[in-house]
Amino acid sequence: MARKAAQPLVAGIDLGGTNIQAAVVNPDNEIIGRARKKTRAERGAKEVTVRIIDCIKECLASADVNAGDIAALCIGAPGPLRPEEGIVISAPNLGWRNVPLKSLLESAVGIRTLLDNDVNIGTYGEFRLGAGRGVRDLVGIFVGTGIGGGLVIDGKLHRGFNHTAGEIGHLVVRMGGPKCGCGNRGCLEAIAGRAAIARELASRAKKRKTLLTKLAKGPLEEARSRAIADAYNEKDDLVVEVLDEAVAALGAAIGGVVNLLSPEAVILGGGLTEALGKPFVKQVAQAAAKNAFPQCIKNVRFAMAELGDDAGVLGAAQLAREAL
């Protein structure tokens, strides 16, 4: 393949339940312009689409470029979705059904648009520019309110037959265990997602004391990652107990995934991971090793995501560039 002498600009958009982020990225993978807006999902798909368009325009202005200077953009949205047709089939946390996001953006902004899954773009960003640089097989796991995941297999983002691959949060690790938001029981997310952890803490705190009552500044059911991490670092008995259970569940799921996929790297990100930091990544790695064959987990690298909030826009921009 001939390499182009001058690679053009691309843009990446990360559509989340809370925020929309956009970035213009140059051939050196530097962000040369960015914008951010609240999503305001409650106002409906039409209004959110207008906000995405405004965010893109602000981002172009911030980079001091025109739509004509951008060769392609990629937007990551909650799924399931049909990437080829550019349609978000259903996004429960946005209240969306069958939104033709690609064609809406292309006609409004005039830039060739790709659509992908929001966790995929974050995983891809870490793979190409972050903690997963240089590996061919990678599992990205984002532990936040829920647990999302993305897979890079043989150097490519793996989407699979229904374009839904990566749902590591919905591996069953404890049959008959706690009820999950997805309707099933015993999913990883139902034990180790931040919402599940907070719910469990609230339930056990009815009979026990915990520092979190003071730190959470509100109902324990809604305790944020920062407060949970602070109580953990203070060695609060209850929080240590519940987080240890979460780590054990993460270890069971990830150990199994290592046995199944034999990845070279496991990248951990998301709000809870960022709040707890590298000691958490190390604990998860140790727990995974207890659940994987030694020869499967040998030399597998566990690392914390490096790009934070920029993983999504950078990964999306990369995907846009590679589609040129």
Added chain:
Amino acid sequence: MARKAAQPLVAGIDLGGTNIQAAVVNPDNEIIGRARKKTRAERGAKEVTVRIIDCIKECLASADVNAGDIAALCIGAPGPLRPEEGIVISAPNLGWRNVPLKSLLESAVGIRTLLDNDVNIGTYGEFRLGAGRGVRDLVGIFVGTGIGGGLVIDGKLHRGFNHTAGEIGHLVVRMGGPKCGCGNRGCLEAIAGRAAIARELASRAKKRKTLLTKLAKGPLEEARSRAIADAYNEKDDLVVEVLDEAVAALGAAIGGVVNLLSPEAVILGGGLTEALGKPFVKQVAQAAAKNAFPQCIKNVRFAMAELGDDAGVLGAAQLAREAL
């Protein structure tokens, strides 16, 4: 890619704990010669290697060809192994450690030799010539004494970083559950493998009656798949109960794998699957659907393996051909 006018012959070898099988395969994927020998693993790696070499020679004679007529052969062996170097690192059920099988066969037989995992070659056979023809992403699950698996991703056998991918039997579905042969607890294999099922049946039969006592013709701990299937088909209460639990565990694991990988097809094979037949495949598919997102499992095909004992040699022969 230009297609060759005349494709040469290739050979596939399946090295199992009990039997060695070999086949010469023509360009139409027909087996034109075959041989089979007992493995006799207890006699050690040197003797087993001689038996493999003899089996290959018998197979060539049965096809009425010479080693010079075979462009390449591939042998599937229990792993873990290093395919590029052609070394079996460790095969507990053969008692092997660091056996350079590729070079041993090449120097003795004079045919270019490839080494791969035994479950991989079976999965690949089903993918190319059996129940998985025409799909790009496939999960093969072989429920026998234990539970093995193989993955085809984006049209290629997926081996992963440590060449160990596919160990679906060692996904944890019930943390803290029954002890597994691998040392962990709650692995799929520890609940739904034939050995685990037989052990559970034997344990519960101490207090309950079961037809299996008569059908097994020996200790229940060693009940064979055929006897278990016969008792199941007679609606024996205990056997139905234990097999239903196995199906639930298979559903939890496979549903999770569908969420994770989004395959197009799930192919079920192995001794227990063959004994129980298509109704078992249907039950497993229904159980998986309870554990997967509807949009992830939509249109995913569950099918019974079609090639039986020939899956391994045919898959190995295919891999040999594709390496030419």
